[in-house]
Amino acid sequence: MYLSRVRVAIQGMDRNALVKLLAGDAYANHQLLWKLFTESEERPFLFRQEMEKEQLDTYESPRGLPLFYVLSSRAPVPVPGLLECESKPFDPQLSPGDRLLFKLRANPTVARKSTGKQSSRRHDVLMDAKWHCRQQGRDTPGEVRAAMEASAEQWLKSRCEQWGFSLNMSPQLSGYRQHQWRRQQRQIRFSSVDYEGVITVTDPARLRAALFNGVGRSRAFGCGMLMVRRG
Incomplete structure (x- = not known):
């Protein structure tokens, strides 16, 4: 397995794709990351979107744009001018009690x-808890929030x-x-x-x-x- 940090070069995106990226469009981001695995017929990766300003060290010049953590069964291939990757093998050694x-x-x-x-x-789950909470007559903001968090x-x-x-x-x-x-x-x-x-x-x-x-x-x-x- 490979764990990668992926940054986006927005110069390689059209306006529509950039709007979807900034909006956190999950389907568009999924399609974007597929470009790292063009040889795969089935999706070989999981991903999580974060923000550069929260994830990069100061010397790396965060741009305030989304970045992605990607876990994949094969090494991603960077897309010049669009997707930059930093990858390393991922094989955690775990023991009971860790x-x-x-x-x-x-x-x-x-x-x-x-x-x-x-x-x-x-x-x-959260909306289900909210609905049941209100059905039971517990409809103050505090009660609803507590029910939703407890259910999650x-x-x-x-x-x-x-x-x-x-x-x-x-x-x-x-x-x-x-x-x-x-x-x-x-x-x-x-x-x-x-x-x-x-x-x-x-x-x-x-x-x-x-x-x-x-x-x-x-x-x-x-x-x-x-x-x-x-x-």
């Missing part, structure tokens, strides 16, 4: 059955075991955002929220699988890339 700092941008969903229908439908936290806690780690404390939640665009006459919608905190490794094999394959839904659109480092 404490790690983590970041995760995820699309937490819950399956609900509608009355009279056999199949379930996926719902945004529970979504992560319920999956820790299968992903090979335990949470040392409640994670920090931020960056909740709803995404939508049209593609081939179809409306695509999903939500994302950022988790950050400390985990303890419980099953190294499961955690490696989660790191390499991503977790949750909407992995093609910038979600599911679990990033860890030693504190």
